[in-house]
Amino acid sequence: MSLTAEQFVVSLDERVNDILDACTKCGACASVCPTPKIAGLTESPEELGKGIVKILQGETITGDSKAWAELCCGSGFCQSVCEEGINPRFMLSMARRAINSREDLESRRIKGKKAFQKMSRGVRVLSRLQLAPDILERLSPKSHPGDKNVPDVVFYTGCNMLKTPHIGLLCLDILERLDFTYEVHGGPSTCCGILQFRPGDVEGSARQALTSIKKLTKSKSSRILSWCPTCQIQFSEVALPTYEEILSSTFNMTMFPNFLLENLEKLKPLLQQRVEKRVALHEYSGELGVVEAVKALLDAIPGLEVVDLGHRSAGYTGTALAPMKDYLKKSIKGTLLAADKLNVDILVGIYHNDHREFSGHEAAWNFKVANYMELLGESMGLDQPDIFKQFKLMGDVDAIIEASSELILQHDLDVETLREVIIQDMLDDQQLPVEKSQHPQ
Numbered sequence: 001m002s003l004t005a006e007q008f009v010v011s012l013d014e015r016v017n018d019i020l021d022a023c024t025k026c027g028a029c030a031s032v033c034p035t036p037k038i039a040g041l042t043e044s045p046e047e048l049g050k051g052i053v054k055i056l057q058g059e060t061i062t063g064d065s066k067a068w069a070e071l072c073c074g075s076g077f078c079q080s081v082c083e084e085g086i087n088p089r090f091m092l093s094m095a096r097r098a099i100n101s102r103e104d105l106e107s108r109r110i111k112g113k114k115a116f117q118k119m120s121r122g123v124r125v126l127s128r129l130q131l132a133p134d135i136l137e138r139l140s141p142k143s144h145p146g147d148k149n150v151p152d153v154v155f156y157t158g159c160n161m162l163k164t165p166h167i168g169l170l171c172l173d174i175l176e177r178l179d180f181t182y183e184v185h186g187g188p189s190t191c192c193g194i195l196q197f198r199p200g201d202v203e204g205s206a207r208q209a210l211t212s213i214k215k216l217t218k219s220k221s222s223r224i225l226s227w228c229p230t231c232q233i234q235f236s237e238v239a240l241p242t243y244e245e246i247l248s249s250t251f252n253m254t255m256f257p258n259f260l261l262e263n264l265e266k267l268k269p270l271l272q273q274r275v276e277k278r279v280a281l282h283e284y285s286g287e288l289g290v291v292e293a294v295k296a297l298l299d300a301i302p303g304l305e306v307v308d309l310g311h312r313s314a315g316y317t318g319t320a321l322a323p324m325k326d327y328l329k330k331s332i333k334g335t336l337l338a339a340d341k342l343n344v345d346i347l348v349g350i351y352h353n354d355h356r357e358f359s360g361h362e363a364a365w366n367f368k369v370a371n372y373m374e375l376l377g378e379s380m381g382l383d384q385p386d387i388f389k390q391f392k393l394m395g396d397v398d399a400i401i402e403a404s405s406e407l408i409l410q411h412d413l414d415v416e417t418l419r420e421v422i423i424q425d426m427l428d429d430q431q432l433p434v435e436k437s438q439h440p441q
């Protein structure tokens with residue numbers, strides 16, 4: 001039996017009706033949420049809860065409840081407080097859907113399509129700019145089941161991680177060292193549907209998510225390892241409950257570092273090289289268990305000294321903070337200043353978007369920037385060069401094109417498109433300006 005986008009939308013509506021039946025408007029979710037305080041919202045938690053219910057009922061609300069729904073950064077403090085069993089993060093995403101549905105469908109579809117095309121172009125071009133075809137092939141959808149019929153895991157890269165492909169290659173290297181067979185999925189053809197969902201093209205998003213679920217489940221592997229927290233939340237909270245309810249079928253999606261932590265005893269003997277560095281981790285306060293997992297993995301690296309930055313960014317990842325730009329900039333600046341003060345050798349990021357942001361800052365500070373997978377790799381004797389950072393630090397589009405002339409030929413890349421992508425998706429993809437004089441006070 002297959003699931004259609006229309007059935008998917010009906011199921012979402014039913015889930016919203018269930019929320020409306022259950023929600024007592026107690027405001028407990030709003031009272032633990034960091035977003036109202038960061039955004040300077042003044043309505044009480046009860047009023048915020050009441051406003052969200054009204055939005056879900058189709059009323060036009062313009063006050064703080066609307067702002068709360070639009071700014072929710074997904075940290076998930078609300079996840080454990082609702083006595084009625086509601087997931088408030090999902091409730092707020094349905095409130096955003098209701099708000100967006102006031103705009104005509106065609107405009108929403110166009111916005112989703114444009115966002116998808118931009119992401120797709122950035123991923124395609126930046127991954128090719130860094131890796132030769134045979135190496136990039138490793139990250140392309142393909143099965144590596146060894147002599148097994150079903151691979152042990154599916155490694156799901158998501159889309160944007162492929163802009164920093166050395167991270168994905170390290171994930172595969174480590175799976176191989178751990179003796180796990182795998183199948184790779186990801187890239188724009190297996191997108192989670194978030195880019196259509198954000199502007200309110202729910203049917204388009206459902207079509208994309210269902211296509212991806214079909215691919216992810218085809219291998220019959222019982223474990224799907226996701227790299228990207230946005231994909232994880234979009235699948236596990238929006239798409240999978242519907243999929244599971246209608247098809248009575250289920251699959252397990254686990255964040256990659258959480259899986260590594262599960263296999264820590266197997267991993268430890270492989271961490272042979274000492275990494276004599278003092279490092280700090282840029283942490284988020286999301287509830288996916290990722291920060292704790294990454295910290296435990298770093299603690300297992302011999303020789304590594306991990307110091308605490310003394311602050312955690314709200315949100316489950318940086319991109320979730322995009323609607324609160326001022327806070328996002330201050331949070332990044334806070335991390336850079338704390339890392340400097342603590343005299344670390346390396347500022348460590350968790351996600352691909354952290355790496356894109358912090359790479360640009362490396363030249364302006366006395367520490368290096370790396371993803372935690374690079375440190376695990378170093379301890380295991382694995383190395384995948386970080387071409388993204390090398391190019392970003394060059395800071396010059398012509399120099400980057402010159403340095404990658406061989407790959408441009410091999411992939412037959414159009415130089416004008418390349419120039420645009422390097423500027424938009426690499427050099428200008430900076431939330432906090434690198435120049436310190438432009439930092440917020």
Ligand code: SF4
Nearest residue numbers: 023024027029049082
């Ligand atoms: S979602 Fe739950 S916690 Fe939030 S207002 Fe409704 S009943 Fe209260």
Ligand code: SF4
Nearest residue numbers: 033072074075076078
């Ligand atoms: S996910 Fe975070 S920001 Fe969103 S409502 Fe829950 S606590 Fe607030």
